[in-house]
Amino acid sequence: MTAQPSPSATRDDLHRGAPAGEPLLAATDLIAGYLPGVDILNGCNLVCHPGELVGIIGPNGAGKSTLLKALFGLVTIRSGSVTLQGEDITNHRADSLVRRGVGFVPQNNNVFPSLSIEENLQMGVFQAPKTFNERFEFIVDLFPTLGERRKQSAGSLSGGERQMVAMARALMMNPSVLLLDEPSAGLSPVRQDETFLRTRRINKAGVSVVIVEQNARRALQICDRAYVLDQGRNAYSGPGRQLMNDPKVIELYLGTLATDVESAAGKAADGPAVSTAKPLGGDPAL
Numbered sequence: 137m138t139a140q141p142s143p144s145a146t147r148d149d150l151h152r153g154a155p156a157g158e159p160l161l162a163a164t165d166l167i168a169g170y171l172p173g174v175d176i177l178n179g180c181n182l183v184c185h186p187g188e189l190v191g192i193i194g195p196n197g198a199g200k201s202t203l204l205k206a207l208f209g210l211v212t213i214r215s216g217s218v219t220l221q222g223e224d225i226t227n228h229r230a231d232s233l234v235r236r237g238v239g240f241v242p243q244n245n246n247v248f249p250s251l252s253i254e255e256n257l258q259m260g261v262f263q264a265p266k267t268f269n270e271r272f273e274f275i276v277d278l279f280p281t282l283g284e285r286r287k288q289s290a291g292s293l294s295g296g297e298r299q300m301v302a303m304a305r306a307l308m309m310n311p312s313v314l315l316l317d318e319p320s321a322g323l324s325p326v327r328q329d330e331t332f333l334r335t336r337r338i339n340k341a342g343v344s345v346v347i348v349e350q351n352a353r354r355a356l357q358i359c360d361r362a363y364v365l366d367q368g369r370n371a372y373s374g375p376g377r378q379l380m381n382d383p384k385v386i387e388l389y390l391g392t393l394a395t396d397v398e399s400a401a402g403k404a405a406d407g408p409a410v411s412t413a414k415p416l417g418g419d420p421a422l
């Protein structure tokens with residue numbers, strides 16, 4: 137049996153380790169789904185503060201991608217709210233969210249394969265074409281290879297390179313927050329590592345990031361904080377390294393990777409593992 141949220145969970149329970157102040161992006165008590173009468177999100181909460189890199193992990197089918205899509209207006213929210221800098225953006229259309237500073241990188245089909253890298257990036261600013269040169273400079277600073285290979289067709293790139301183009305395209309509109317849906321999916325371990333490093337680089341360049349990941353261990357290593365979802369609800373939350381080292385989270389959600397996690401924790405620069413994650417809503421009756 138897994139942790140379940142308590143109706144009386146406080147903000148501190150839900151967003152353990154979050155900085156004080158107004159979040160950049162906040163989702164409160166989201167209920168959403170694809171089919172009438174079938175809820176996939178059953179009261180999800182998430183905040184991302186300016187400059188944060190926030191992860192969403194959890195078992196298959198937990199609703200991680202659905203949460204990201206609901207934030208980006210791609211799944212109808214039936215109840216609850218989403219705010220951006222305090223303003224309500226619940227169920228706003230994706231194109232309007234892009235204009236307001238929300239970027240989204242879907243897991244699949246995220247480049248135009250018949251177009252060059254440069255043309256893909258032009259598509260990223262079709263709502264503000266005059267900004268292309270300035271934004272292209274920013275992108276090339278971040279990912280020099282995209283400048284060197286700007287004329288190459290996106291269809292001829294490797295999976296990891298395509299993912300880089302997809303991220304770059306979303307960055308062309310200068311988002312304040314970037315939503316990444318499983319960017320490491322389908323990549324080899326080395327390419328996954330590169331993708332995580334790129335995500336960190338984007339975040340260090342000043343872009344807040346919310347990342348959904350199946351590779352929970354890696355995601356927790358790079359995130360400031362993370363949310364563990366289970367059955368469309370918040371199960372745990374906390375700083376990435378705390379969750380990574382928490383025996384309950386390891387047992388429930390990191391599974392056989394536990395040995396790796398412990399050895400990574402032993403090497404972590406920020407000291408020994410300390411188990412501080414608490415289930416939301418009390419004893420998960422494990």
Ligand SMILES: Nc1ncnc2c1ncn2[C@@H]1O[C@H](COP(=O)(O)OP(=O)(O)OP(=O)(O)O)[C@@H](O)[C@H]1O
Binds near residue numbers: 170
């Ligand atoms: N377009 C859709 N129409 C109907 N149901 C869907 C659709 N997309 C997802 N679902 C269902 O919603 C549930 C949650 O899916 P979601 O992709 O959000 O989970 P996830 O946590 O991201 O899982 P995974 O890690 O396996 O990708 C699943 O039961 C899935 O079958």
